[in-house]
Amino acid sequence: MRLIERGSGSPRVAVVGGIHGDEPAGEIIVERLIADLSVDSGTVQLLIANEPALAAGTRYTETDLNRAFPGDPDSDDYEAVLATRVMQVLEGADAVLAIHTSRSVPPPFAIFSELTEPVRRTVTALPSEYVMDASGLRSTTMDSMLPNTVSIEAGKQGSEGAVEFGLECVHAFLRAHGVLHDREPTFTPKQLIKASEEVPKGGGEPRLYYRNFEEIPEGAVFAEDDEYTHRVESEGIVPILASEHGYEDIFGLYGEFDGILEPPEDAANDATEDASPNGEEGAGTGRNVDRTDAKADGS
Numbered sequence: 001m002r003l004i005e006r007g008s009g010s011p012r013v014a015v016v017g018g019i020h021g022d023e024p025a026g027e028i029i030v031e032r033l034i035a036d037l038s039v040d041s042g043t044v045q046l047l048i049a050n051e052p053a054l055a056a057g058t059r060y061t062e063t064d065l066n067r068a069f070p071g072d073p074d075s076d077d078y079e080a081v082l083a084t085r086v087m088q089v090l091e092g093a094d095a096v097l098a099i100h101t102s103r104s105v106p107p108p109f110a111i112f113s114e115l116t117e118p119v120r121r122t123v124t125a126l127p128s129e130y131v132m133d134a135s136g137l138r139s140t141t142m143d144s145m146l147p148n149t150v151s152i153e154a155g156k157q158g159s160e161g162a163v164e165f166g167l168e169c170v171h172a173f174l175r176a177h178g179v180l181h182d183r184e185p186t187f188t189p190k191q192l193i194k195a196s197e198e199v200p201k202g203g204g205e206p207r208l209y210y211r212n213f214e215e216i217p218e219g220a221v222f223a224e225d226d227e228y229t230h231r232v233e234s235e236g237i238v239p240i241l242a243s244e245h246g247y248e249d250i251f252g253l254y255g256e257f258d259g260i261l262e263p264p265e266d267a268a269n270d271a272t273e274d275a276s277p278n279g280e281e282g283a284g285t286g287r288n289v290d291r292t293d294a295k296a297d298g299s
Helices: 024-036 051-056 078-090 117-125 160-176 267-274
Strands: 002-008 012-017 042-048 095-102 109-112 130-133 149-156 190-200 221-224 229-231 237-240 250-261 288-292
Touching: 012 024, 012 078, 012 160, 024 042, 024 095, 024 160, 042 078, 095 117, 095 160, 109 117, 117 149, 117 160, 117 250, 117 267, 130 250, 149 160, 190 237, 221 237, 221 250
Parallel strands: 012 042, 012 095, 095 149, 109 130, 130 190
Antiparallel strands: 002 042, 002 288, 109 149, 190 250, 221 229, 237 250
């Protein structure tokens, strides 16, 4: 785990990449931020999470890190210990953005598990149309265990497009929380989708018949293989993270459109105040902290 801090004071926000080692966009984005980011106020924590998995180009070394939160410091599994360290260094952050990519087809979208006001501010500032409420799914992901965390699925795994869109998301996130003043943040309503369940995958050749966020007609088959035929029995169901080969055990998720998520009522006023060049509290000092956690890295 590698942690770099830029700036000082409040607010304290974090950008996390490299949770999965086969998703290099997050690491690339954080490395670019380490090289180029100038913080106008507050503190930005830049975290590259799972360095051994990134080096190996595999999703994880022993356990999926994004299924290991809040972690176990006494575990023999590397990622279980690492999850504990990630929770410790990010505890108390005002807002966190975790960068992911997938083998699924775009469009990109944001994910949250608890709709706090910082989460609302983050997701309505991001340049994505869709937001997924994952509160009904697993409780072992980072966004489900670390308050004020949003994950962004930035695009196709391994693509330059995902890197560029992810960087755009990070800059929007930093503006929204008042640490980057290059221009005022933009907040827009988002289409909210409530995730309901995982769609299991069996053996044989998987086949998908509907794209992400495309409503599946009642009675239609969404996906099938030699073991499963998934026929939708109700109206309003849409696939999320749908992919024939993206996951070993699931085709993706089912979700339902759940209305429009509006920006915070004070977003416009706060954006103007936060972007004021005269604000002195938490002004950037150029302080850099580069830390590698010995226990989590096994070094």
